Amino acid sequence: MRAARTAYPLKWRIMDALEGVAAAIWPARFRRATPYLMLLPAVLLVGLLVLGLIQIADASLRTLDTTTFQFSDDYSIANFRRALTEPLFLVVAQRSLIAALIVTAVTLVFAFPYAYLMVRTRSPGLRKFLLIALFLPFFIGQVVRAYGWLIILGNQGMVNEALGLVGVAPMRLIYNYPAVLFGLVQYMLPFAVLMLAPALTAIPEELEAAAGSLGANWVRTFIHVVLPLARPGFIGAGVVVLTLSLTDFAVPAILGGGSHDFIANAIYDQFFRTSDQGLGATLALMLVALGSILVGLVFALFGAGTLAMGRSRA
Amino acid sequence: MQEPFRAVASREAEGGREIAVTVRNVGMDFDGVHAVKNASFDLPKGRFLTILGPSGSGKTTLLRMIAGFQTPSSGEIFINGEAVSAVPPHKRSIGMVFQRLALFPHMTAAENVAFPLKMRRRDARTIPERVERYLELVRLGGYGGRRIHELSGGQQQRVAIARALVFEPDLLLLDEPLAALDRKLREEMQLEFRRIQRELGVTTINVTHDQREALVVSDDIVVMDQGEIQQKAQPIHTYRQPRNAFVANFIGVTNFIAGTVRAVSEAGDVSILRGDLMLAGKIGDPVNPPAEGDKASGAIRAEQIRLAGDAAQLSKLDCMLAGTVTDTIFEGERMVYEVACAAIGDEVIRVFDHDPAAHTQFDIGESVFLGWNARDMLVFR
Numbered sequence: 001m002r003a004a005r006t007a008y009p010l011k012w013r014i015m016d017a018l019e020g021v022a023a024a025i026w027p028a029r030f031r032r033a034t035p036y037l038m039l040l041p042a043v044l045l046v047g048l049l050v051l052g053l054i055q056i057a058d059a060s061l062r063t064l065d066t067t068t069f070q071f072s073d074d075y076s077i078a079n080f081r082r083a084l085t086e087p088l089f090l091v092v093a094q095r096s097l098i099a100a101l102i103v104t105a106v107t108l109v110f111a112f113p114y115a116y117l118m119v120r121t122r123s124p125g126l127r128k129f130l131l132i133a134l135f136l137p138f139f140i141g142q143v144v145r146a147y148g149w150l151i152i153l154g155n156q157g158m159v160n161e162a163l164g165l166v167g168v169a170p171m172r173l174i175y176n177y178p179a180v181l182f183g184l185v186q187y188m189l190p191f192a193v194l195m196l197a198p199a200l201t202a203i204p205e206e207l208e209a210a211a212g213s214l215g216a217n218w219v220r221t222f223i224h225v226v227l228p229l230a231r232p233g234f235i236g237a238g239v240v241v242l243t244l245s246l247t248d249f250a251v252p253a254i255l256g257g258g259s260h261d262f263i264a265n266a267i268y269d270q271f272f273r274t275s276d277q278g279l280g281a282t283l284a285l286m287l288v289a290l291g292s293i294l295v296g297l298v299f300a301l302f303g304a305g306t307l308a309m310g311r312s313r314a
Numbered sequence: 315m316q317e318p319f320r321a322v323a324s325r326e327a328e329g330g331r332e333i334a335v336t337v338r339n340v341g342m343d344f345d346g347v348h349a350v351k352n353a354s355f356d357l358p359k360g361r362f363l364t365i366l367g368p369s370g371s372g373k374t375t376l377l378r379m380i381a382g383f384q385t386p387s388s389g390e391i392f393i394n395g396e397a398v399s400a401v402p403p404h405k406r407s408i409g410m411v412f413q414r415l416a417l418f419p420h421m422t423a424a425e426n427v428a429f430p431l432k433m434r435r436r437d438a439r440t441i442p443e444r445v446e447r448y449l450e451l452v453r454l455g456g457y458g459g460r461r462i463h464e465l466s467g468g469q470q471q472r473v474a475i476a477r478a479l480v481f482e483p484d485l486l487l488l489d490e491p492l493a494a495l496d497r498k499l500r501e502e503m504q505l506e507f508r509r510i511q512r513e514l515g516v517t518t519i520n521v522t523h524d525q526r527e528a529l530v531v532s533d534d535i536v537v538m539d540q541g542e543i544q545q546k547a548q549p550i551h552t553y554r555q556p557r558n559a560f561v562a563n564f565i566g567v568t569n570f571i572a573g574t575v576r577a578v579s580e581a582g583d584v585s586i587l588r589g590d591l592m593l594a595g596k597i598g599d600p601v602n603p604p605a606e607g608d609k610a611s612g613a614i615r616a617e618q619i620r621l622a623g624d625a626a627q628l629s630k631l632d633c634m635l636a637g638t639v640t641d642t643i644f645e646g647e648r649m650v651y652e653v654a655c656a657a658i659g660d661e662v663i664r665v666f667d668h669d670p671a672a673h674t675q676f677d678i679g680e681s682v683f684l685g686w687n688a689r690d691m692l693v694f695r
Contacts, residue, residue: 209383210416212403215433215481224429228420 053288059281071278079282089266089283096262097290099177100246103184107241108234110185111192115233116226118193119200134190142187146254149183150174175257183251188244192237199233199305200226235305239298243291263287331358333395334485334517335380340389342375342541349375351541352389357519357534362511364520366528367538368564374489376538377521381487382406394484404433409478409516410487414494415470417462423473424449424458430481448476451510468499475510486511488520492527504530525565529553537561557599559613559694567616569663575608575693584693586610591657593633595691604695611694617666618690621651621682623674628685635684637663639676649675653682 026034061075083089118130137145152158153173160170173179203226211221249264256262261269263283270280335357342350350372357363365373378384380391382403390397398406409430417426427445436444449455452472462470471491478486488507492500508531511518522528528535529549537544537552537560545557556562559570571593573586582597584604595612597603604610622628625636637655640662644650648668654660663684667674676682 204414204416206412206414206416207418209403210410210412210418211429211433212383213381213406213408213410213487214430214477215404216429217402217404220433224433225418229418 053285056281056284059277060285062278064276064278069275079279080286082279083282083286092261092263092266093286093290095177095260096246096252096264099181099184099252099262100242100294102181103188103245104238104242106181106185107188107192108196108238111189111196111237112230112234114189115193115196115200119197120205134193137187137190142250143254145187146183146251149179149186149255153179174255175259177256177260179255180252180260183255184245184248187248187251188241191244192241195237195240196230196233199230199236203229231302232305235298235302236307239295239305239307242294242298246291246294247287263290331360333357334359334361334393335519336392336395337376337380338390338392340376340379340386340391342372342379342384343387348541350379350386353538353541353543354389355536355543355546357517359517360515361533362508362518362520362531363534363536364522364528364532365536365538366522366525366565368523370540371538372541373521373523373538377487377489377519380485380519381408381410407481407484408487409481409483409485410489411471411474411478411491413489413491415474415491417470417474417477419462421462422458423454423460423462423465423469426462426473427458427476427480430477434481436481444480445476448480449473451479451513452476452506467495468503471495471503472506475507479510479514479516482516484517486516486518488518488522490521490523493522493524500524500527501530507531529565537564539564555598556613556692557601559598559611562598562613562692562694567664567666568613569616569619570611570613571658571661571663572609572611575604575606575610578604578606583688584610586612586693588658591635593691594688595693596689598692598694602695604693608695612691613694614663614686614691616650616664617668618686619663619665620685621653621665621667621674621676622685623676623680623682625683628683631685632688633686633691635663637682637684639678639680639682642676642678651676651682653684655684 059071060079061077062071062073063076063078064071114130114134118127118134121127121130140148150157154160155170155172157173159173164170207225207229208221211225212218216224246262247264248262249268252260252262253265253268256265264287267280267283267287270276270283333356337353337355340350340353341348353372353376355363365376367373375384379386380393382398382401385399390399392398393406393408418429421429424442424445427448428441431441431444432438445458446455449458452475454469454472454476457465457469460469462473465473474491492503492507495503504527507518507520511531520527520531529552532549534546535549535552536546539560545552545561547555547557552561553565556565562568563570571586571588573588573591573593576585576587576592578584578597582600583594584597585592585594587593593612598613620628620631625634628634635655635657637653639651640654641652642649643652648666651665651667652662653665654662665684
C-alpha cells in the first residue's frame with residue numbers, strides 16, 4: 001500500500017482532479033483555441049496601450065487656448081513646432097539624452113565585474129551575498145532610495161559631516177547634474193547586472209582556461225574572449241539601462257531638485273502644472289520616438305543581443 | 315615471465331633519453347579528500363603517455379596540475395627540468411585539447427589556430443602561412459574561413475588539435491577530447507592523434523577512461539585508481555602483465571577466482587585452492603607476492619579460456635573446469651559465453667569464442683568444459 005502511494009504521488013492525483021475539472025469547463029474540441037486564449041490578456045494589454053497612444057496622438061494635435069483653457073477642435077502641429085523650437089525643451093532633451101548615454105556607459109562598466117564575480121565565484125556564500133545585495137534595492141523603491149541619497153549627501157548629510165571632521169568645508173553634493181547621474185547609475189546597476197549575468201553564464205569557463213593555456217594573460221583573455229562573447233549581454237543590458245534612464249522621472253526630480261529636469265519631468269509639468277495636455281502629449285510622443293530610434297539604432301548596429309532570445313547568430 | 319616481451323622492451327629501451335616531464339610525489343587534496351596521492355613518473359621527450367582510469371580516479375586532476383590550472387598540495391612537477399608550480403598556465407609552453415574542445419565560437423577556424431601565435435606575439439607576417447600549414451597537418455587545408463559552428467564534430471576536433479600544436483609547445487595535453495564522439499569517429503581520431511604525434515614528435519599526455527584508446531595510441535600507460543598510480547608500463551605489458559587485480563580488471567575482460575594460496579615456488583609458480591579445486595598460476599605482482607595461506611584470487615582473461623563440448627579436446631591445457639552455459643552474447647566479431655561452474659560455487663566465468671574455423675555454437679543450458687594454461691592465470695593478493 002505504501003509502495004503504491006509513492007508510485008502515484010498525491011501531487012499527481014491533484015493534477016488528475018484539476019485536469020478533470022478543466023475538461024468539464026473547456027472540452028477537448030475547444031483545444032485548438034487554447035493558445036489564443038492564453039495570448040488574450042497580453043493582446044488586451046497591448047491593445048489598451050495602443051488606444052492610449054492614439055489618444056495621446058490626438059491630444060498632441062490640439063492647442064490650448066490660454067484665455068479660455070479650452071482645447072481647439074481642429075488639428076494643428078503647433079505643439080510640435082513649440083517642442084522643437086523652444087530652447088527649454090531642447091535643453092531638457094539634450095540633458096536627458098546625454099545623461100542616458102553616460103549612465104549606460106558607466107553602469108555597464110560597473111556592472112560587468114559584479115556580474116562576472118557573481119557568475120564565476122566558487123564560493124556559494126559569496127554568490128548568495130552578491131545576489132541579495134543586488135535585490136535589496138528593489139525592495140526599497142526608487143523614490144525612497146532617492147530621498148535616502150538626499151539624507152546622505154545633503155548639506156548636513158553624513159558625507160559632509162564626515163568631511164567636516166577632517167576639516168573640509170561642506171560641499172554641495174546634491175541638486176546638480178552629477179548627483180542625478182550618480183543616482184541613476186546606482187538605480188540602474190542591478191538591472192544591468194541581472195541582464196549581464198545570464199550572458200556570462202553562457203560563456204564556458206573552459207574557454208577562459210583554453211585562452212590561458214594558449215598564452216593569453218587575463219587582460220588579453222578578457223579582451224579577446226570574454227568581452228566579445230559577452231556582447232549579447234552588453235547589448236541587452238545597455239538597451240534596458242538606456243531606455244530606463246532616458247525616461248526616468250524620480251531621480252532627476254529628487255536629486256536634481258527641479259533644476260535638472262529630464263523629458264519625463266517636463267511632460268509632468270505640462271500635464272499637471274500648466275495643464276497643457278496637448279503639449280504634454282506632444283513631448284510624450286517625441287520621447288517615445290526618441291527611445292524607439294535609439295533602440296532601433298542599437299539593434300541595427302549591434303544586433304538584438306540577449307533580447308533576440310537566441311534566435312539570431314550575430 | 316618477462317621472456318615473451320623482451321623484444322618489445324629492447325626496441326623501446328632508450329638509453330638516457332631526455333626527460334620532458336617529471337611528476338614527483340604529487341598530491342592534491344580537495345577539502346581533505348585526496349584526489350591525487352603521491353603520484354610520481356618520468357616522461358621522456360617525444361613519447362605519448364596515456365593516463366587511464368575510471369571517473370574519479372584523479373587522472374584529470376593530475377593533468378590539470380601539469381597544465382597549471384591547479385597547484386599541487388604536495389610534491390612538484392618539472393617540465394624540461396624546471397619546477398613549474400609557480401608558473402601560470404599562459405607562461406608554460408603547453409598545448410591543450412580540452413574535453414569540450416573550448417574553441418572560440420566568435421572566431422573562424424583560422425582565427426582559432428592563429429590565436430596562440432597572436433598571444434605569443436609572433437611576427438604577424440608569418441602567421442597566415444603557419445596557420446595554413448597546421449590546418450593542412452590536420453587535413454583541414456582550405457577550411458580556415460569556416461566558423462566553428464559550420465564545422466562537423468570531427469573537423470572541430472582537428473581545429474582544436476591544430477590550435478594546440480601551432481605554437482610548437484614543449485608538451486601536448488589531451489583531456490579526453492574524444493569522449494563525446496561516436497565510436498567510428500573516435501577510432502579514426504585516435505589514429506589521427508597517433509599520426510600527428512609521430513609526425514611532430516611532440517611529447518604528449520593523454521587522459522582517458524577508454525582502455526582501447528589507451529592501448530591503441532600510447533607508448534606508455536599510467537593506470538590510476540582512487541588517486542593512486544597503479545601501474546606505469548607499455549600497453550602490451552599493461553595488458554599482459556597487470557600489476558594488480560585493479561589493472562587486470564579495468565583493462566580487458568577478466569575472470570577472478572578467489573581461493574587460498576597453497577604453494578609458492580621460487581620460479582613464480584603459485585597454486586590456489588578453491589573448495590576441492592586446485593588451480594595453478596603465476597605470481598601477478600613479484601614486488602608483493604602472496605604467501606602460503608593468504609587469500610588470493612586468480613585472474614584469467616576471457617580470451618585465454620578455451621571452450622569445448624567434450625573434455626578430451628582440452629587435454630593439452632593445464633586447468634579444466636566443467637560448467638553450464640547460462641547466457642550467450644553475440645558481439646559480431648566474437649561470441650561471449652557466460653558459463654556457471656559448479657566447482658566454484660556456480661560463479662559465472664566469461665569466455666570469448668572467436669574461432670573463425672569451427673563456428674561451434676553452444677546453447678544456453680548446454681554442458682561445456684573450460685580450459686586454460688597455468689601461465690595465463692595471474693594470482694593477486
